[in-house]
Amino acid sequence: GDSVTQTEGQVTVSESKSLIINCTYSATSIAYPNLFWYVRYPGEGLQLLLKVITAGQKGSSRGFEATYNKETTSFHLQKASVQESDSAVYYCARKGRGNYKPTFGKGTSLVVHP
Amino acid sequence: DAGVTQTPRHEVAEKGQTIILKCEPVSGHNDLFWYRQTKIQGLELLSYFRSKSLMEDGGAFKDRFKAEMLNSSFSTLKIQPTEPKDSAVYLCASSLGGGNYAEQFFGPGTRLTVL
Numbered sequence: 001g002d003s004v005t006q007t008e009g010q011v012t013v014s015e016s017k018s019l020i021i022n023c024t025y026s027a028t029s030i031a032y033p034n035l036f037w038y039v040r041y042p043g044e045g046l047q048l049l050l051k052v053i054t055a056g057q058k059g060s061s062r063g064f065e066a067t068y069n070k071e072t073t074s075f076h077l078q079k080a081s082v083q084e085s086d087s088a089v090y091y092c093a094r095k096g097r098g099n100y101k102p103t104f105g106k107g108t109s110l111v112v113h114p
Numbered sequence: 115d116a117g118v119t120q121t122p123r124h125e126v127a128e129k130g131q132t133i134i135l136k137c138e139p140v141s142g143h144n145d146l147f148w149y150r151q152t153k154i155q156g157l158e159l160l161s162y163f164r165s166k167s168l169m170e171d172g173g174a175f176k177d178r179f180k181a182e183m184l185n186s187s188f189s190t191l192k193i194q195p196t197e198p199k200d201s202a203v204y205l206c207a208s209s210l211g212g213g214n215y216a217e218q219f220f221g222p223g224t225r226l227t228v229l
Contacts, residue, residue, distance in 0.1 A: 036217060046205065046220040091157065095216065101147065101170065102218065106156030 002026055006092045006105035013082050014113050021077040021108045023066075023092035033094040035068050035075040036102070041088045049077075049090070062086075087112045116141070118221035120206050126227045132194040135224045138187055139208030147218065148172075148181050148191050149205040157205070160191065164211060196228045 006023040013019050025033065037049040037059075050059035055070035064079045075092060089109050095102035119138040127133050139146050148160040161181035162170040172179065178197075183189040193200055203225050207218040 034216075038218075038220075045222040046207075048217045048219075051217055101145075101159065101162045104157040107153075109153075 002094065002096075002103045004092050004094055004103050004105040006090075007108045008106060010109040010111060012111045012113065015084055016081050019077075019079045019082045019086075019110070021090055021092075021110070023075045023077065023105060025073050025075065025092075025094045025103075027070075027073050032070065033096050035066070036093040036095070037064070037066055037075075037077050038091040038093060038104075039088045040091075046091070082110075082112045084112045084114050086110060118206055118208055118219050120204075120221035120224050122224060123222060124225050124227075126229065127196045128229055129198060130195040131228075132192065133196055133226065135191040135193075135204055135206075135226075137189045137191070137206030137221060139189070139206070140219050141187065142210070143208035143219070144186075144211035145209045145216070146183060146189050147205075147207040147209075148189070149207065150175075151203040151205055151223065160204075163189065193226075196226075198228045201226055201228050 003026045007021045032055055034053045036051045038046050039049040040046045050061040052059040052068040055068050058067040066075050066077045068075055089107045091107045092105040093102045121136045125133055144165050146163040150158045150160055160172040160175050160179055163183045166183045180192045203223040205223045206221045209216045209218045
């Protein structure tokens with residue numbers, strides 16, 4: 001079935017260092033899904049960080065980037081220089097075009113140390 | 115425009131009680147989702163409505179969890195009877211549905227503690 005696999009558990013990074021959170025998706029039922037990264041900051045609700053609907057395109061927001069790679073079925077989240085305020089839980093998600101429910105990864109907790 | 119509203123924000127229940135969580139989706143959205151969020155399992159889908167029709171009822175959650183959507187602007191999630199393992203954050207989300215840009219908008223969640 002449809003699935004999303006992302007870096008599990010907690011990732012700890014020092015401030016100003018680079019970050020990558022891996023995300024791969026299965027392509028069993030939907031060849032070219034829409035891909036999303038959601039984020040939950042401490043004390044806040046889950047919200048959309050960025051989205052890409054076209055293979056080969058890159059999405060960006062708040063200094064984060066993710067490229068939709070259909071060859072490797074990946075959508076890794078990257079940032080060149082993280083800040084303490086980026087500490088949050090990040091979820092990768094896929095959704096088929098049309099009326100399909102989204103599939104989420106299990107979430108990655110990012111802790112940025114000053 | 116108002117986002118997704120959930121009430122209550124916090125709920126404490128004794129084992130065996132019945133609790134009802136409420137959700138108001140974004141006006142005009144056709145899809146509504148209920149999720150359970152835990153650190154171990156992440157987001158688990160409990161129910162999915164499309165235009166008020168129940169499309170998925172979450173499989174393993176069927177026996178004690180029941181979601182209803184009485185109209186396009188209001189949904190409830192009933193847990194009966196509650197068990198300590200139900201302690202989690204329950205999220206409601208809505209989206210326009212279909213299309214290429216159907217991102218989800220999430221409510222703030224209800225934190226449930228079952229003693």
